[in-house]
Amino acid sequence: MTSxxxxxxxxxxxxEIVGIRVRPVVAPLNTPLRTASGVMESAPLxxxxxxxxxxxxxxxxxxxxxxxxxxxxxxxxxxxxxxxxGKPLAPASLTEALRKRFVLLxxxxxxxxxxxxxxxxxxxxxxxxxxxxxxxxxxxxxxxxGVSQLRHGWx
Numbered sequence: 683m684t685s686x687x688x689x690x691x692x693x694x695x696x697x698e699i700v701g702i703r704v705r706p707v708v709a710p711l712n713t714p715l716r717t718a719s720g721v722m723e724s725a726p727l728x729x730x731x732x733x734x735x736x737x738x739x740x741x742x743x744x745x746x747x748x749x750x751x752x753x754x755x756x757x758x759x760x761x762x763x764x765x766x767x768g769k770p771l772a773p774a775s776l777t778e779a780l781r782k783r784f785v786l787l788x789x790x791x792x793x794x795x796x797x798x799x800x801x802x803x804x805x806x807x808x809x810x811x812x813x814x815x816x817x818x819x820x821x822x823x824x825x826x827x828g829v830s831q832l833r834h835g836w837x
Contacts, residue, residue: 696811698734698736699735699767699769700733701733702731702759702767703729704729704756705728706729706752706755707726707727708749709727710723710724710725711723712713713820721759724749726742726747726748726751727742727746727754728746728759728782728799730742730814731751732803732804734807734811735809736814736815738810738811740809740810741801741803742806743798743801744798758793758796762780762796762797762800766800771808773801773804780800782795
C-alpha cells in the first residue's frame with residue numbers, strides 16, 4: 683500500500699485502483715413505490731466500491747428499476763472493473779478511455795448504466811483520497827504525526 687502523502691499531490695498523481703467490488707442487492711421498501719409501470723415493493727440496487735492503493739474506498743450505487751437486469755449490469759461492472767485494476771484514479775480519463783473501448787458496441791442502455799455507476803464510485807474514491815491527503819498534510823504540519831494517526835479514524 684502506497685503512503686497517502688506520496689500517492690496524491692495536488693491532483694497530479696492519483697492513487698491506483700486496486701479493486702472494484704460489486705454487490706447486487708434487492709432491498710425491501712417500507713412504502714411501495716408507485717410508477718407508471720406498476721408498484722415496486724423492493725429496490726434492485728448494485729452497490730459499487732472502488733478500492734485504491736491509498737487505502738481509501740469510494741462507494742456508489744445504481745438503482746436498476748427492475749431486478750431482471752440486476753445480474754446483467756453487475757456482470758458488466760465486474761468485467762469492466764477488472765480492466766481498471768492498476769489504472770490511476772482519474773474519473774474523466776477512465777470514462778473517456780472506456781467509451782473509446784466500446785465505440786463499436788455503443789454505450790447506450792445497460793452499458794451506460796454500468797459506466798455511470800463506476801464513474802460515480804471512482805469520483806468518490808478520488809474525492810475521499812484528496813480530502814484525506816489534505817487532512818494528512820494539515821495534520822502533519824501542525825502535529826508532526828503521520829499517516830498511521832490519520833488512518834486510525836477511518837475504520
